[in-house]
Amino acid sequence: MISDHAWLIPALPAASALVIMLFGRRMARAGAEVGIAAIGVAFVLAVLVAVEVFTANVSAVAEVEAADTEEHALAGEQVASTGSLALTEAGEGEETAIPDGVEAFVNERAVTLTPLGDGFDIEAGIRVDGLAAMMFLLVTFVSLMVQVYSTGYMHGDPRITYFFTLLSVFTFSMLFLVIGNNLFMVLVGWELVGVCSYLLIGFWWEERDNSNAAIKAFLTTKLGDVGLMVGVVTMWAMFGTFNIGEIITAVREGVQAGGAPLDSGLLTFALIALFIGAIGKSAQFPLHTWLPDAMAGPTPVSALIHAATMVTAGVFLVARLYPVFQASQAALNVIAIIGAITLFMAGLLALVQDDVKRVLAYSTVSQLGYMVAALAFSYTAGIFHLFTHGFFKALLFLGSGSLIHAVHSNNMSDMGGLKKSMPWTFWTFLIGSLALAAIPPLAGFWSKDEVLAGALTAGGYTGNVVLILGGLGGMITAFYMTRVLYLVFAGEYRGAGHPHESPGSMKWPLVALAVPAVLIGFANLPFEQFHPTGFAAWTMFSLEYFEGHPAEFVLWLALGSTAAAVLGFVAGRALYRVAPAAERDPVLRLGLVTRVLENRYYLDHLYMGVIVRPLRDRLAVLAYWFNDRVIDRFVYLVGVGTQRIGQATYTYADQRGIDGAVNGIGVSANWSGGLLKFAQSGNVQFYAGAMFVGVFVFAVLFAAA
């Protein structure tokens, strides 16, 4: 089985990182060739693994259906299901028998790394299933494209070798996160991608803004990681293992470590804690503020890390533990609400940006909100949107990189009329925009429709919130992408110099990414007959879940969301067909609304003013003051106190002490006169006297005895 060797997929970029780091400088293309070759091979492997996993899953589904039909034909009676938990989703009263021995594809293999004491071990292992295979495909493909693209985009940068090393390290880390069979490995990969992100955002570290953005990104996500760590630890304490498969089994059976019944309160706590990690990494409200700043990094980095892969790690984490999340409706509700808030408020923020990358960044935040919200109702919807979004958002970012490369500015007010000079970029960017705006039949339409359909089917309070905000969000998305398209490609060129189309190394990745942006949606057509052979079957985590999966096409919803998108498009076209001067941009003339949006809801001000500055500039200084003036002072006072006691007994020592204080080297060294001089007056007679007193006391004691 090829999936036995899936460990090669992360191993290849790791090896290439090492090779580039050691020998990259001496290579003709600064190590890029190694990175591209390695990730290319990894991509091929990922395809092979995906084929194996997906076909296995499809045939498993087919077997179940065959058995199902058989049983219905024979008796028509219901057979008790083993997986009652997953089936609660179904709610249709129709339970399906799963024949013995038929399961969703999971290839898990592990070696014990180290004992931890108390009988616990840390393992290193791989878990290849539908979800992992899908992520392999996405990560390796986008990474391949981005690396090819970078050979053009980063051409001539003095640190290009370092850049490709980091790209390889990042790709390895991301794949490591994906492939891990236990939460410990997920945590490791999670932090590793974080540090790669930090280093790549701060890639041009000469500029203070860039390093500030890097620090902000790392610390904000790290804050979320506290949640992740707490969650992982709680899980470990509850189930006595990090292994994802074992945790899922334990939750299904409703037992904790040691056979105790499941503590649902603690479980909810753990899940919400894990989700806080996801909030940080996937830039969900209220920790989303780092992602737009992260655009300070090179554009290929934004495409790879901050659009397609790393930021989806949070979504991946929830999907990875989906059966566990299903056990806590409270956690799912939190997820839905956070997702809904994020998708809406980030969409609004995208409206007022001038920097094209920031528009895309906020759009990424918004789309991540969709994914997260979707996971509250439907596993497939969430990860399908993750999958499609990865392609078209990478496409958009690389397209924006191509623009920036041509006009040497991030600002749309310096662009305009680029359709003529950059046709390739224009057409691919257009495809990406339409996919993002969910225009049928592009990828984004199918995945977003799945999200909304999931919310509709689930209904209830959270379902309705997600549905309404999601629908509005769709309109906003279409509007801001239209604004971008017109500001960038229509009208007259407003910038300096003569822009021209990017070189082939940058052009072809755009084309290669445009293909899946168009086609990938067909992998998961929302019609009953396609499910057993489509994306839902490929990536299912269990047959029970797949069978109970409520995916149906709601015509009015699809039409409605399309109409909303078109409405957004028409409105954008009406306002921006003739590109207005920057200061006359309609979205910038909404008074208070614009001000609030331009200041990002004042969240950054809040964080800086309430957390960072007080902590760094006040509390830290206060703590150090406390250290110097209270604790150290106390030590000093102990010294002086001892001296005072000595004063009564040994006047001489006292005089030396005060003398020392008077002649001391100032306030800071003042206290050294205390304890120290007393104890080491250097006066022999003082020592001798002390000795005699001691001997005397002992003699008395002995005599008494």
Add this chain to the structure above:
Amino acid sequence: MTVIDVVMLAVAVLGGASAILVVVSRNVVHAALYLVVALISVAGTFLLLGAEFLAWTQVLVYVGAVIVLILFGLMLTRAPLGPMPQDNDHTRLAAALSVALFGFLAVLIMQAFGDTALPLSVTPTAAIGEILYVHWAFPFMVLGFFLTVALVGAIVLARREEGEGPEPLFDAEMDSERPTPAPTDVSTTPGVTSPSQEIRT
């Protein structure tokens, strides 16, 4: 109360008095001379106890050699020879401690040996010699070695090294090297302001 007891008492009074004079005398040379008397009375005690050899050794070594050495020391260090306070500021404390110690010891001794009579007998010098060179031969040799070492050590210490200047008044380098100047001149120390304590050279 035998005669020997009376003599012992007299020797003790003499020795004790001169010992006290040693430690309270304001003139260093006088102190040294009182020390002679004290040590002679110690030798007398030895005689009374029958340790004849020891007594003469005491007289020879201490009264003869050590005192001369000490007088040389006084001379070489150019100590102020006239009468002046030689005590530091703890006199009372030291006195209290000593008196307490003495009282305690005296009580202890009286309790333990108050009614013990000493079996007096004169030890002939020949017996001492025999025992010393037969039974205590090895420790004796070690002692000899030790004395040699002390002799060499004393010479090395007291020898003026080549290049070392003639007795500087203050070691300036040593103090300036330290960030916190430790006052070496006592006269600058508050509380010890008696002008008579300045060094007269």
Add this chain to the structure above:
Amino acid sequence: MWQDVAITITVFLPLLGAGIITLVPKSREEAAKPIALVVSIVGFALALGILAGYDWDARGLQYTVDVPWINAIGARYHVGIDGISMPLFTLSYLLTFLCSVYAFHHIEEPGKPKAFLALMLLLQTGMAGTFIAFDLILFFVFWELVLVPMYFMIGVWGGPRREYAAVKFFLYTLFGSVFMLVAFLALYFTSEPNTFDMLALAQQGEAGVFTATFQRLAFLGIFLGFAIKVPMWPFHTWLPDAHTEAPTIGSVLLAGILLKMGTYGFVRIALPILPEGAMAFAPVIAVLAVIAIIYGALCCLAQTDLKRLIAFSSVGHMGFVMLGIATLTPVGINAAIFGMVAHGVITGMLFFVVGSVKDRYHTRAIADIGGGLFQTMPRMGAIFTFVAIASLGLPGLAGFPGEFAALLAAFQPAAGLVEAGHLTLYRVLMVLGAVGTVLTAGYFLWMMQRVNMGVAPQRWKDAGLADVSVIEWGTWLPLLLMTFFLGVLPGLVWGITTADVDALYSVFGG
């Protein structure tokens, strides 16, 4: 035969080396360096030999020697090595070896390699001896032996405020060890039969020979001695001064090994012998540990002096170690031991780098360096970044497993502590500790921004600063590799410790 003499030879070899170095004539002081190098290489090789001959699967002491030493007080020369001592024992030889290599690169004013290296080797004997002594008096002798050379290292070769720092270090530690000694004596007189032997005492402790009140009192005494050495908040104020003023090699050894003597003491002596005392004090220790984590990080944020910043970071890292110990579970103790080793490697490395930076810039003030280390010395900057990231606990590097396992253990402390109703406290502390990792990341990143990144001031660009030298590479490469491999394969430490930790801590019913 080798089994009987291995430890004795290995421990006292550096002492012999120190003696040999003192014989080097003053006119040829440089000759002291190769001698020290040879001695430390041989010492390291012997330590590796001990490691090679160690049976990883067995529990209990190996290479044991137990002969009478001071009969009058029943003190014995009882040495041996087990899984708990082994990592630190070996690490001490590695660090001394690397320091003697580094000595070829740089020794602070006033030079005098002869005296310096002799002191370093003397220190090595003390450090190694502490980890293999199984008799309280022997332990105490080695413990105090360490003070003297370090005192002189700081006091003679240190920075501007060296004497102040040296005396503070010496007296503070001595102050603590007095209480410790009293507690040791109390243990001796209370034990039945009277003994200073740690193993025998631990057995008696488990068997309940000591009353609860006695245990608490004795634990308090031992606690003071060890807590000052660790140092735990609020006994830590000697550490920044000592670290800041100490010469590079002194800082490395101080951070790398000396601090671990305190935590090792807890693991080896305080907890097994006085289980009830430990149970009573564990919540206090845990609270102090978490205060140290947060507080250390905050103090780091306020620093303007690079070396002092690193020194304060030790306070926080040792907080994680103590948190692990305070859980009284095998997982926590394992975490603590790992934390000790990792901190020794990483912070030792950080002090090396900062020392080398200071050596070139002639200043430790972050503002004077002014950023741009990446430009003036790219390799140095890369190493600095790598180590700083390791120190802030990145998974895959050495800093992480110890921290994570400590948090893990804090979530589920020993059964006895749970019964006493401390579960919630520990869980709150665990979350606070996790928040502390964010602050840790914060100050390290901020430091790197101010030191590494940005544009270098012109005067430093013109200064022609030499990048990492060959000797420095030689010194650092082993540590860098260890930082990486310990992170990837935590089993390198845990594989050897777990069996003994499990055995030692079964008493807490973990």
Add this chain to the structure above:
Amino acid sequence: MQAAFPLVFAALLFCVGVFGVLSRRNAVLVLMSVELMLAAVTINLVTFGLLAADRGDVVLTGQIFALFVLAIGAAEVGVGLAIILLLYRNRATVNIDDADLMKY
């Protein structure tokens, strides 16, 4: 003779010596006081030696030890004076409270 006489005498000498050691500033005087203490010790040794001889000690331990103390005392005076001389040469004083280099 009563054993108490020489013993009390010795105690007196010793305590006077202690007083001198603690209270005198001049190093030479301190040294003299030390001599007094040593003398006290020898008296004790001889006295107890007599008691020991009464109980069967034939090798005169007390007196021999007193002899040794005498010798060592002489050596001590020699070395002590040398040190004082050195001190005087370096610091131009024989006051021992000035000889406080061993402080911090």
